[in-house]
Amino acid sequence: MSEQPAYDRSLIDAMLSSCRRATLPYQQAHRGDLFGTAFWFNDLLSEDANGTATYDQYLVTAGASTLCSIAEIRMRPELSESALSANGLLMTDFQQGWIPLGDSGVSVLPATALHALARRKGWAWATDEITEGLAAKAEDIEALGDAPVSAYVLGHDVGPDRTQREQAVILGEVMRSGDGHGFVWRGPVPQGCVGAPVFVGIGLEGRNVKLVCLGVLLSREGEGERALNPVATFDRIRTDMRRLPEQEAPAPEAYSAPPPRSRWWRRRV
Numbered sequence: 459m460s461e462q463p464a465y466d467r468s469l470i471d472a473m474l475s476s477c478r479r480a481t482l483p484y485q486q487a488h489r490g491d492l493f494g495t496a497f498w499f500n501d502l503l504s505e506d507a508n509g510t511a512t513y514d515q516y517l518v519t520a521g522a523s524t525l526c527s528i529a530e531i532r533m534r535p536e537l538s539e540s541a542l543s544a545n546g547l548l549m550t551d552f553q554q555g556w557i558p559l560g561d562s563g564v565s566v567l568p569a570t571a572l573h574a575l576a577r578r579k580g581w582a583w584a585t586d587e588i589t590e591g592l593a594a595k596a597e598d599i600e601a602l603g604d605a606p607v608s609a610y611v612l613g614h615d616v617g618p619d620r621t622q623r624e625q626a627v628i629l630g631e632v633m634r635s636g637d638g639h640g641f642v643w644r645g646p647v648p649q650g651c652v653g654a655p656v657f658v659g660i661g662l663e664g665r666n667v668k669l670v671c672l673g674v675l676l677s678r679e680g681e682g683e684r685a686l687n688p689v690a691t692f693d694r695i696r697t698d699m700r701r702l703p704e705q706e707a708p709a710p711e712a713y714s715a716p717p718p719r720s721r722w723w724r725r726r727v
Contacts (some may be wrong), residue, residue, distance in 0.1 A: 479586040483614030483623035486526040493650035494523030502590040519653030521565035554699035593692040613651030642686040
């Protein structure tokens with residue numbers, strides 16, 4: 459790696475303040491070896507003159523981590539509006555529920571399935587989401603330039619007993635890949651963190667910094683010391699999502715809501 463980047467504690471605090479409840483650890487059931495992190499994303503479709511926003515809601519992760527038939531989502535108490543009777547949710551036909559986004563390496567799960575699962579069990583989700591204000595746009599990605607940039611992964615490591623799945627902030631860098639278009643992650647990737655969101659800070663005028671979610675951490679590619687984890691960026695993720703066929707029988711409460719809270723953050727240094 460290059461010289462240690464200057465990590466920004468205030469950016470980390472802002473990320474945790476707005477996104478701590480956005481991530482979900484999942485794993486292959488029955489002591490399997492597949493672990494991943496997914497996160498909630500609201501794809502804003504429209505907003506009318508009255509300020510009512512319409513959006514599609516998904517779980518987003520790396521497609522390579524979804525290849526199992528039965529999976530368990532590990533739960534944390536803060537993700538429910540009421541007390542939970544268990545610390546995990548079992549999902550059958552897990553792989554079949556995920557929709558690949560082209561050849562991006564990213565897969566999405568329409569959130570209607572998770573809302574329906576919670577309703578059947580008598581509770582409701584209480585989450586944070588990556589929203590339009592936080593997910594990187596084309597101009598944000600262009601502003602990153604060609605030099606390595608300090609970056610942060612918000613994922614769930616695999617504990618010694620394989621069930622703890624504590625949330626962790628992983629420090630590293632992102633830089634443009636060899637073709638100059640995509641990005642790669644340079645830094646540690648603990649087991650279970652593939653599929654997690656990757657965050658960066660982008661400089662603005664007046665020495666301000668904007669926190670953005672660059673994209674999704676994918677599985678490692680290459681061999682030996684040259685092996686790196688690509689990062690699928692949100693400009694492409696948005697494009698591929700908009701090409702998906704309309705979801706069947708969406709739950710209205712999951713898709714129409716007041717405007718989401720602003721998910722971007724500034725500071726002056």
